[in-house]
Amino acid sequence: MFGRIRERYREAKHKFANVRVDASSYGPIPGKIKAVQARLDEIFSQCNDLVIKEISCGKDGRIKILVVHIEGIVDRRLLNQDVIHPILDYLPSVQSEDSSSIYQQLSKCIVISSDIKEVHEMWQAVNFIVSGDAVIFIDGEDRALVVGVKSPEGRQVEEPDTETSIRGSREGFVENLPTNMVLIRKRIKNPDLKMEIMQLGERTKTDICICYIKGLANEEIVREVKERLGKINTDAILDTGIIEQYIADNRLTLFPLVGNSEKCDKLAGKLLEGRVAIICDGTPYVLTVPYLFIESIQATDDYFDHAFFASFMRLLRLLALLTSNLLPALYVALVVFHHTVIPFKLMITLAASQQGIPFPPFIEALLMIIAFELLREAGVRMPRPIGQALSIVGAIVLGEASVAAGIASNLMVIIVAITAVCSFVVPPLIRATMLIRFVFLAAANFLGFLGIMVAVVAVFTHLCTLRSFGIPYLAPFSPLTAHDLKDSLIMVPIWAMITRPKILRQQENVRGVKGSKRQEVDKGRDSQKG
């Protein structure tokens, strides 16, 4: 079966390759302006947003030039001020018959923009036009001038809804790639911060930026990222989520092997740890690789807070993670198999809550969990104003009424509620948890605690086999890297985190100088005085 799928995939790939050749076979830019116009009309047929402005110049206005752009995605003011105005003002004074000298004048003196490029191929010119630049064709020249007048318009920089923090920056990424690059550059003012732009997606021509700090990021990982991105062979990149699926090491695992964030300060932190970021035009979600398991229980706030609180919160998050995975399973195992370990009083409570429930605990748990997942999904999909109605239905009908009607025991409602709350504590793993929970539940129902144990071992084995860009997923726990444990479950204060995580294998490992802690600085000062 897989063989046939693979064959089909290969066929599709072959066809796709043909399409690609067509797209870039527009040929070189013709020397005659008439031919250029004809080509453009042909390529952009039925594209009513294309604007072609014809300007005559040279001796007796014999030389014609075309300014081509697409309405709406260029910055109108910039276009007028940098291109149209100067051309209309100065070009008539150039009394030359030579098209190349006009070209020289245009590119050197007249057009004011700092972003001017020269292209020779038609497909390049078309690329620039569709991505929002203005292209100037000159009669008699087989090259064109590209002026960068892209409109920066888009959403304002806002606080991201998906990742809120109590402390720390409120700036989140937006859909516009240059803005996002600025947001990072603003935080790391260093020429070592490299931003390499490439285009992906045969049809969408999406700009992708690979961002890393030279000297901190592992060269091998940077190379690997570029290689994997280069191998992506698709016609549409609409979101980093698509890139994520293409570049992940293990494409079938439930666990996230590529991190994503909307927060600028978080991303800056990741870059400074030596990770590589992938920004994609059109989405505020920025990818970071390598992504390790431990990152899912780290939060940006941790680093801005006292290490004690941060460590406590991390342990709490781990507890929540375990609870949201295992609680329903443990409950079912306890109620169905292991009556002997329940204290007498608790047993009475448990048995009382079970009385009159027509379903076995496993089915009951399954029903309640699925009901909860439905509610959650409905909450995401529905239009905002309906939210209130949904929460009422969820709370009253599913919670109260199901207990009153004797469909579910009140204890099960509590269990599912705790499970649900806990699953929201560790957002990166919500989806993995959602599915794994059922596996644990089934194992508990068939084999009790033993079954849970087997399932847990299986999941851990799977986690141990995972790699993110060559880095073991469970690092620093497996393989145990004592050096990196300082920023794991228990976090040492920020002034004691002198070195960067070793597991990422950077060249430059020291973060700060020993003794930058306040007291030690004071001590140093005192001893100098003495």
Added chain:
Amino acid sequence: MTVKKDKGRKALLILLLIFPLLLAGCWNNRPLTEINIVAGMGLERTEDGKILVTVQVAEPGAIQPASAGGGSGGEKSKPVFVASNEGETVFEALRGMLAVVDKKLFLSTAQVLIIGEKLAQEGIGEILDFFERDYEVSYLVDVIVAKDATPDELLRIESDMDTIPAVYIKGTVENTAARGTVKKTLLIDLFKDMDCKGRQPTAGQITKSSDKEVRTEGLAVFRDGKLAGWLNPYETRGFLFANNELKGGIVNVPVDNGKAAFEIIRSKGSVSVEVEDGKPSMLIIRVNAEANVGEYGSGGRLDSLETLYMLEEKLGEEIGKEIEMALEKCQKEFASDIFGFGIYLHKYYPKCWKEVENDWHNIFSKLPADIRVDAKIMRVGLVINPVGKGE
């Protein structure tokens, strides 16, 4: 070719890893609603020599009606029901009970195991075997012996204090054990002592004091697995003092023209045997007790050392008296070494023990005893000038 081989090996490995799961034992998946939660158990010998098993089963729905559940309105159902059944063996009686009750009996939740006087007199070794063998019975259940009442009667009382009578009974055992008038005996203690020649088993005593109340005080003394007799609460306390099992209690001491009550805070007791010429010559009991003055209504101020020394001495005497009573009863009446002198001999004079082992009951009951109690008063309470006694 090699790839195929590898795949085959992997499949085999996974299969082998799955098999042990099936070896792991009990496979019974049984929801809580399909078992009867046994709160208490009673065992008694009937007139015609059969064993009568009584179980008290908790009805969770009646105890916690908050969970609407099926919502059978009307009269409130009873929190427990009691069922009993006769059989040649314990196991048979228990299984036979399924003809009467609706769901399988779940025994590990049993809070108390009450053994009838008659059955105890005839010997408990035979019935204990079932409890030792069955995996479902908790070894940590409290064992008590019923005096002047059958377990059936005791389990059928309707207590006002706790909805589940067995829980109420267990509560009284805990209380009196803390006061030192009953020895809390777990099933596992009984198993241990039954097989031990150096110490005879004991168990708490329970009587029915009214229609709705029980009284757990005193001790049942066994000899060779059969009930030999009872110790009263004071003797029981004496036994616990000697055995280093006393957790607290109130000791009354007659002084001058009234009584003083002492609260035992800590007590350390030890038993040993003096051996002369390879033969046990004397039983030795040493107790160090620490107490607070709880009540001293008659004596006036407690501010001189002399008074305190005097009180300490009297307290020691009183404790010694209790121990003596217990020991004497065990020696003269029951000829049963519940103190564990035999264990001491076994440990420190194994050769000597080998000789006396088989006749220990007789030898024990004839040995003289040396009991020494060292009592200390730690605190005298908040009062310096008691009401009406101030000068």
